Amino acid sequence: MFFHGTSRVNEKGHLEIGGVDVVTLAEQYGTPLYIYDVALIRARARAFKETFEKHGVKAQVAYASKAFSTIAIVQLIEEEGLSLDVVSGGELYTALKAGFPPERIHFHGNNKSRSELEMALDCGVGCIVVDNFYELQLLEELSRQRETVTDILLRVTPGIEAHTHDYILTGQEDSKFGFDLNNGQADEALQQAMQSTSLHVLGIHCHIGSQIFETTGFVLAAQKIFQKIADWREEYGFVPQIVNLGGGFGIRYTNEDDPLPAAQYVEQIIAEVKTQVEKFSLPMPEIWIEPGRSLVGDAGTTIYSIGSRKEVPNVRHYVAVDGGMSDNIRPALYEAKYEAVLANRVLDANEEVVSIAGKCCESGDMLIWDLPLPKAEAGDYLAVFCTGAYGYSMANNYNRLPRPAVVFVENGEAQLVVKRETYEDLVRLDVPLKIKVKKG
Incomplete structure (x- = not known):
């Protein structure tokens, strides 16, 4: 017990x-x-946020609201000063009804509809995480019509498999999510986005899985992403302001589970990003993460x-x-x-x-x-x-x-x-x- x-x-x-x-x-x-x-949710939120603050690293901790989305939980997350991830018009609507600041909302999803993107643009969400070429073109069109520049992250699949259940793996090459880093899709997506006057690429996003009990997957993902960033700097002059390494931090459902404390995940991510930044002589990006299950x-x-x-x-x-x-x-x-x-x-x-x-x-x-x-x-x-x-x-x-x-x-x-x-x-x-x- x-x-x-x-x-x-x-x-x-x-x-x-x-x-x-x-x-x-x-x-x-x-x-x-x-x-x-509620006290436990607050403690979990603060553990993530305060670890970044302790190390003096600029960051955003965004609650992945797909884990549990209601007006009350969104208001609680806002009280704790976190950002918010949404993956549908319904989750976005819930966030807005809760009074959550739209500039701290990140909009995800592998098949965002035209109406959902219009809703996101019209309410002024802070960032849209672009998942595929269809969305890239549609978002460019909608932004151009509104004569605005939309901040985006490009979601990439680094080919890293986290140690988790097959049904919830998302970072490996065979995935419905993101632009593949290894087959040239991510390169092409970056070029298209950079050529658009209506899109601004803030950085890169990846998510390697769920219910993860170790940090190895995050370290390997960071290594692959920063190697690609170094290549993009040389080829296109692109240097990201933001690197989002996703979420998937595990919790203990039974005594068989042995997850790490929130601070340990964050500290390992910070350490590896700093290592990669130094290795490739890059400016330190803002780090974003997306805990969902591990908060609630x-x-x-x-x-x-x-x-x-x-x-x-x-x-x-x-x-x-x-x-x-x-x-x-x-x-x-x-x-x-x-x-x-x-x-x-x-x-x-x-x-x-x-x-x-x-x-x-x-x-x-x-x-x-x-x-x-x-x-x-x-x-x-x-x-x-x-x-x-x-x-x-x-x-x-x-x-x-x-x-x-x-x-x-x-x-x-x-x-x-x-x-x-x-x-x-x-x-x-x-x-x-x-x-x-x-x-x-």
């Missing part, structure tokens, strides 16, 4: 987060329920109510909860692993090993396999840890299940930041059939 941030067991034997009893929250707001430890992942806990059981003699005991792949699709999608406790009986001794089944009509809707628990009964509350990233953001209405509510807790106070969907919400956009079907 392990706890993160402000989580602890209170005098009732209940799980407590942010000074608030989780059982009380479950009774007040219902289940499934996402609970976020272990700050989130999902609370479920336990319902039915099924015991298969000599095979397995199933315990079902009132959520599943509709609020956390990662186990089905990535075979992601989690740890959990009974939130209302944390100190009770484990008596059995069970597998936690979701309620969706899919045999693959399993949240946790082989979890040691006290004898779980209907009405108990199961707390699944580290669900703060890609839980709510990937939630869905499969089987017409309403998406859960979201609550922030800090200093003994709780605030509802996303209301629970209702059945009425599920049909709000439906349009009744008006065509009369002929019988016979």
Whole structure:
């Protein structure tokens, strides 16, 4: 059993987060329920930001909002002085509704639509990360029409494979993202962008993967990028103001995971950039990084109510909860692993090993396999840890299940930041059939 941030067991034997009893929250707001430890998010944000400040390095730490995007989390990120990454018109709209300064927004994505780019240009986002030649030409056209110069980063794939799950690798050569450094695409993209009077290339961006537990991949990526930068300086006179080495910093989902502290990732990145700058006699660029999961992942806990059981003699005991792949699709999608406790009986001794089944009509809707628990009964509350990233953001209405509510807790106070969907919400956009079907 392990706890993160402000989580602890209170005098009732209940799980407590942010000074608030989780059982009380479950009774007040219902289940499934996402609970976020605000103090832990603040601590994670400051750890990244303050490490750059400690070393006197100009930098931007941009929260990758795809991990969890709501008005409240965007406002919290703004409070902490971070920048913001968005990858769609919806995430951009959320950021703007939250009052986030558009000049600190970076717009990513491998297939930005014309309307999305128009929205980004019209609101004045600080930077657009260009992913392909189609986008480069479209953005040049839209910028020219507006008689403006758009700041861009060119996303490149350096051919570095991070040690992570195959489904979430993005930095290797065979990727849907970015201009390849090794086959001439990146060279051609840079030339096109530099020839445009409507685009200004601030620098280079790469992202090598997700849930990364070591710094080797970032070091190798920096080495390849700076070798290419040195070539571009000689060939085109290009020297970047910004080098963005992405995110992907891992968190601990289970005791099998062993991520590094935020400061260690940052310090290794700073050290390698300084080494490369000195090696090639380049000016020190501003360093950008993009933590997402590592800011919010272990700050989130999902609370479920336990319902039915099924015991298969000599095979397995199933315990079902009132959520599943509709609020956390990662186990089905990535075979992601989690740890959990009974939130209302944390100190009770484990008596059995069970597998936690979701309620969706899919045999693959399993949240946790082989979890040691006290004898779980209907009405108990199961707390699944580290669900703060890609839980709510990937939630869905499969089987017409309403998406859960979201609550922030800090200093003994709780605030509802996303209301629970209702059945009425599920049909709000439906349009009744008006065509009369002929019988016979």
